[in-house]
Amino acid sequence: MELALQLIANGIVTGSLYALLSTAFGLVYRTTNIFHIAYGGQFVLSCYFYYTLAAKAEIPLIAAATASIGLSALLGWTIHSFFYRHLFKRECSSGAILVASLGLLIIIENLVALTFGNETKIIPRDPSKLIELGPINVSAIQATQAIICSTTLALLFISLRHSRLMKTILAIGDNPALFQSLKHSLNKHQALVFVISGSLIAIPAILITHDTGTNPHTGMHYLLLAAVGTLLGGKDKAFSWALGGFAIAIAHSLIIWQFSSEWSETGTFSILLIILLFRPSGIFGTRNRVEEI
Amino acid sequence: MDYLAHLINMVAIYAILAYSLNLITGYGGLLNICHAGFYGIGAYAYALSTSGYEGSVVAQRLTWTADWPLPFPWILAIAAPATLAWLTGMVTLRFRGDFFVFATLGLQMILFALLHNLTHLSNGPFGIYGIPPIEIFGVKIKTPIHALPFYGTIAILSFLALKRLFRSSFGLSLIALREDSLAASSIGIEAKRQFLRAFILSAAFAGIAGAMFAAYIRFIDPSSFNLKESIFILTILLLGGSGNLKGPIIGVAIMISLPEALRFLGLPDSIAANAREIIYGITLAALMYFRPQGIGGYYKV
Numbered sequence: 121m122e123l124a125l126q127l128i129a130n131g132i133v134t135g136s137l138y139a140l141l142s143t144a145f146g147l148v149y150r151t152t153n154i155f156h157i158a159y160g161g162q163f164v165l166s167c168y169f170y171y172t173l174a175a176k177a178e179i180p181l182i183a184a185a186t187a188s189i190g191l192s193a194l195l196g197w198t199i200h201s202f203f204y205r206h207l208f209k210r211e212c213s214s215g216a217i218l219v220a221s222l223g224l225l226i227i228i229e230n231l232v233a234l235t236f237g238n239e240t241k242i243i244p245r246d247p248s249k250l251i252e253l254g255p256i257n258v259s260a261i262q263a264t265q266a267i268i269c270s271t272t273l274a275l276l277f278i279s280l281r282h283s284r285l286m287k288t289i290l291a292i293g294d295n296p297a298l299f300q301s302l303k304h305s306l307n308k309h310q311a312l313v314f315v316i317s318g319s320l321i322a323i324p325a326i327l328i329t330h331d332t333g334t335n336p337h338t339g340m341h342y343l344l345l346a347a348v349g350t351l352l353g354g355k356d357k358a359f360s361w362a363l364g365g366f367a368i369a370i371a372h373s374l375i376i377w378q379f380s381s382e383w384s385e386t387g388t389f390s391i392l393l394i395i396l397l398f399r400p401s402g403i404f405g406t407r408n409r410v411e412e413i
Numbered sequence: 414m415d416y417l418a419h420l421i422n423m424v425a426i427y428a429i430l431a432y433s434l435n436l437i438t439g440y441g442g443l444l445n446i447c448h449a450g451f452y453g454i455g456a457y458a459y460a461l462s463t464s465g466y467e468g469s470v471v472a473q474r475l476t477w478t479a480d481w482p483l484p485f486p487w488i489l490a491i492a493a494p495a496t497l498a499w500l501t502g503m504v505t506l507r508f509r510g511d512f513f514v515f516a517t518l519g520l521q522m523i524l525f526a527l528l529h530n531l532t533h534l535s536n537g538p539f540g541i542y543g544i545p546p547i548e549i550f551g552v553k554i555k556t557p558i559h560a561l562p563f564y565g566t567i568a569i570l571s572f573l574a575l576k577r578l579f580r581s582s583f584g585l586s587l588i589a590l591r592e593d594s595l596a597a598s599s600i601g602i603e604a605k606r607q608f609l610r611a612f613i614l615s616a617a618f619a620g621i622a623g624a625m626f627a628a629y630i631r632f633i634d635p636s637s638f639n640l641k642e643s644i645f646i647l648t649i650l651l652l653g654g655s656g657n658l659k660g661p662i663i664g665v666a667i668m669i670s671l672p673e674a675l676r677f678l679g680l681p682d683s684i685a686a687n688a689r690e691i692i693y694g695i696t697l698a699a700l701m702y703f704r705p706q707g708i709g710g711y712y713k714v
Contacts, residue, residue, distance in 0.1 A: 155511045207702060214511055215444055216701040216714045219651065222644065223697030230690040238687075340640070344522070347515065386526040389519035393504055396516070400507075 122255045123377065129253075131373035132366070133262045136269035137324040139365030141342060142349030143273065144320035146361030149350055151293040151313045153214060157221040158199060159346060160339030161228030162318055166192040166325035167334035168232055168241075174330075175243045181330075189322040196318020199224070200311045225339060233336040242333035265327045272323055273362055280358050289313055290358075344385075348392045354402025363404065367391075418557035422629060424669050425568035426622050431649045431661035432575045433618030437611045438647070439655025439712050440584055442591030443509070446643045447517040450524030451494040451616040453638025455623025457528065458493040460541045460633055462486040471541050476533045483548070490624035491617045497524075498616030502609045509594075521643050528635040540634025547628045560629055567625060571618055576658060578614065587611055588656075591712065648693050651700055654710015663709045 141163075148156045169191045173184035203224060207217050248259040280286045289309055292299050300306050325342075328334070345368060353364025368388055375387040395403060434448050463486045464471050465478035472478040481489075505516040528535050535541070547554045547563070554560050578584050586607050589597035594604050627633050645668070653664020672689055680688055705713040 155515070203698075210702065212701060212705065213714060215514070216705045218511060218514060219444070219647075219714060220698045220701035223694040223699075223701070226644075226694030227691055227698070230687040230694065234684065234687045234691075344518075348519075351512075351515070382530045383526065386523050386530075389523050393516060393519055396512070397504060397507065400512075 126256050127373040127377050128370065129256045129258060130262075131370035133258065133266045134372065135366035135369035136266045136273070137327060137365075138345055138349055138369045139273060139362035140269045140320060140324045141346040142353065142361045142365035142368075143276065143358065144317045145343075145346035146350040146353075146355065146358070147317045147320070148313060149347075150355055150358075151289055152204070152310055153293065154204060154221065155214070155218045155347075156317075157218060157343060158203070158224035158228065159317075159321065160341075160343035161225045162192065162195055162199065162321050163325050163342045164229060164232055164334070164336055164339040165195055166318075166322040167329040167338070168236060168336075169322075170326045170329050171236075171241050171243060171334060175241070185326050188326055189319045192322035192325070193315045193319040196314035196316075196321075197311055199318075200314040204314075205307065205310075225343070229336050229339050236336065238336060240333050240335040243330055245330070261327075261331050265324075265331070268323065268327065272320070276320070277358060277362075285312075289316075341385075345388070348388050351402055352392055352395055354405025356401070356406050357404055360402060360404035364402070367403075415557050418561045420669060420673065422557055422560055422564045424665055425564040426625050426629070427646070427649060427665045427669060428568050428662055429571045429618055429622040429625070430646050431653065431665050432572060433615040433622070434646055434650050435655050435661050436575065436578065436584075436587070436615045436618075437608070438650060439657070439660070439710070440579060440587040440591065441608055441611050442587075442712065443506075443608065444514045444647070444714070445517050445612075445615070446514060446640070446647060447521035447524065448615070448619055448646045449638045449640070449642035450521045451498060451619040452623045452626070452642070452646075453524065453528055453633075453635070454494040454497055455490040455620025456627040456633050456638065457535055457541070457623075458620065459486045459490040459624035459627045460544045461534075462489050463545055463628075464541055464543065466545055469543055471536060471543055474533075474536055487621070487624055490627075491620045494620035494623070495613050495617040498613045499609070502612040506605060506608050506612060518640070521640050525635055525639050528638060535635070538634060538636075540632060541627075542632045544627055544631040544633070546631065554628075557629075564625060564629070567621065571621060575618065579658065583607065583610065591656075645693070648697055651707050651710075651714065652696055654707025654712075656706070656710055656712025660707055660710035664707065667708075 145156060145159055148154055148159070166188060169188040170184060173179045173187055174181055177184075179187070203220075204217070207220055212220070248261040251258050251260060251263055280290065288304060289312065292306065292309055292313075296306060299309075325334075346365075349364035349368050350361045351364070352367055353360030353362070368391075371387055371391055372384045375381075375384050399405065430448065430452060434445060437443055437445050461475070461477060462479045462481045465480040466472075469478070501520055505513060505520060508516050529538060531537070547560075549563065552559070554563060586597065586602045589600075589602055590604050590607060598604055626637070649664040649668045650661055651664070652667060653662065654660030671692065675685060675689060700707060701714065
């Protein structure tokens with residue numbers, strides 16, 4: 121029982137990281153309909169921004185983290201204005217954009233590997249303190265991760281619900297043609313989506329790098345987690361992306377408990393395929409988006 | 414000479430992979446990223462059904478190995494991925510577009526994890542070594558030059574079989590579904606059944622390529638059949654072009670000779686692997702922008 125509680129606690133901590141990752145993916149997918157595979161590249165670059173600033177340049181952690189988030193937001197803008205925007209201009213099909221995005225991920229991953237080497241980089245730090253909460257032990261880093269991620273998520277959801285700008289952004293996904301005819305600039309708003317999503321990716325990226333280090337080939341792994349979270353929860357509503365992320369993390373904990381960590385990826389995808397079979401629009405999805413023939 | 418023969422053998426293997434993927438991706442219009450998974454299942458089926466000979470080191474570690482005579486390992490290598498494609502196709506083919514891509518990506522991850530984690534069946538990351546060479550009429554095929562006529566024949570036969578398929582009413586019905594699935598279904602073409610057939614057939618041919626690879630290299634491990642390999646096969650097809658007969662072979666010729674050309678440039682090994690990947694990435698992104706139908710292809714992604 122204690123083990124189960126501990127695993128659920130770990131699931132919630134990792135869940136808050138995954139929830140933020142899924143939200144960053146879902147925001148792009150919901151508004152632009154891009155299956156943003158280069159997301160993995162953004163994640164890796166954010167990790168290395170932080171690594172370079174914190175471990176190489178030895179800037180204080182908070183400043184390094186803030187600067188990395190800024191750089192990552194800038195990267196999001198760059199990817200939109202120099203990559204996706206041109207693909208949109210040529211009216212590429214969604215399959216073509218997906219493949220191009222995959223190409224971009226491969227380019228970024230290997231450029232990082234060429235620059236920093238293929239091995240895992242760790243940020244030197246003191247061992248983290250343990251916090252005891254009844255039968256559960258949580259390390260100080262885990263607690264920080266959960267708090268920062270949940271706060272960010274809460275702020276994001278409040279702004280999605282109440283801010284006019286964020287509501288406008290969500291409207292892009294519903295009907296881009298109508299959006300433009302209401303004299304909103306599609307380009308600017310899409311760029312903004314990438315900036316927000318870029319800065320959201322950076323937060324879990326920094327926290328994970330700080331805790332366990334990073335290597336150039338983690339991008340695909342976290343992209344898959346984020347995408348599965350979004351699809352599992354359902355594409356339409358913002359809160360369902362986050363819940364999808366939590367669901368995966370808890371499933372992972374249970375799989376590690378019952379089997380071993382080797383099977384966690386198999387588990388993730390099996391769950392996704394089963395859910396999509398019975399509910400093609402995700403657990404909390406409303407519209408059927410899979411076969412709109 | 415051996416080197417050249419080796420290259421031609423690899424072209425033969427990848428040509429079968431590219432042409433079989435052409436069936437579902439080029440003709441059917443569904444981007445499939447689990448081809449390497451089926452390729453790997455074929456390779457493991459062949460390796461396990463031949464490595465059970467006396468004195469085999471691997472056989473002692475595994476629950477099941479056999480020492481079947483010639484046609485049977487090949488039949489298993491075709492049947493195993495085809496059966497698997499039939500079972501998984503019923504799930505993945507419920508999706509279209511981005512969702513199909515993602516479902517096959519998930520399948521690829523699952524197949525790789527199975528090969529990697531089921532250590533009693535597949536020997537896990539250590540792979541299967543000591544796969545016996547093919548023996549035809551008492552001659553053992555051990556060198557690339559000896560393998561050349563045999564592999565060339567298989568590749569040409571597979572090509573002819575696939576060419577017949579492409580030009581049959583089945584191939585045409587796939588094109589019809591790709592261009593306009595609603596119109597196609599209105600003239601009595603059932604999307605799911607035709608796509609399932611295409612999926613099974615493409616997996617079966619990938620199985621042949623897998624058996625060829627296992628018998629030729631005589632050592633297989635899961636890392637030859639991972640997501641990267643699937644992306645590599647897809648890159649071949651998209652670069653050469655899909656939806657017709659000349660596209661895939663152009664892609665195979667370029668993608669197989671590219672690493673060799675880079676080797677002659679004399680890049681150090683540490684850089685070469687990453688540099689090659691970067692070229693693949695740029696190829697994919699640039700292709701989708703400038704020429705979504707590939708160099709000699711017909712179908713625009």
